[in-house]
Amino acid sequence: MTERLSSTRAGIALGPLAQIPDGTARNYVLKIGEAYFHGFIVRQDNNAFGYVDACPHAGLPLAQELDHYLTSTGDLIMCSWHGALFKIQDGACIGGPCAGAKLTPWPVIVRAGELYTA
Numbered sequence: 001m002t003e004r005l006s007s008t009r010a011g012i013a014l015g016p017l018a019q020i021p022d023g024t025a026r027n028y029v030l031k032i033g034e035a036y037f038h039g040f041i042v043r044q045d046n047n048a049f050g051y052v053d054a055c056p057h058a059g060l061p062l063a064q065e066l067d068h069y070l071t072s073t074g075d076l077i078m079c080s081w082h083g084a085l086f087k088i089q090d091g092a093c094i095g096g097p098c099a100g101a102k103l104t105p106w107p108v109i110v111r112a113g114e115l116y117t118a
């Protein structure tokens, strides 16, 4: 079985921030050696918030449909399996079956309009 990583080293180029429309999120899968990292980034203006794509409730990837990580109003992250709700800025779960838990941060930065792991 393929190893699934829960973090990445700093300095990996992820492409332009502009590939994530403002107010939306995007899935990232990185192949690192023989292992894979699954994460997602939410963009708000020129800020990017990255998280490991694993729900603290049951460990599943949050989105069942590609890049659908946010509520319809775009102000919260939502797990598509059992409806857990998370704050975009810090990943804190504020509703659903894992209230009080947190998404695992995936540190990313924006430099000159480009995204990198941090």
Ligand code: FES
Residues within 6 Å of the ligand: 055, 056, 057, 058, 059, 060, 062, 079, 080, 081, 082, 083, 084, 096, 097, 098
């Ligand atoms: S796996 Fe995310 S709410 Fe259950």
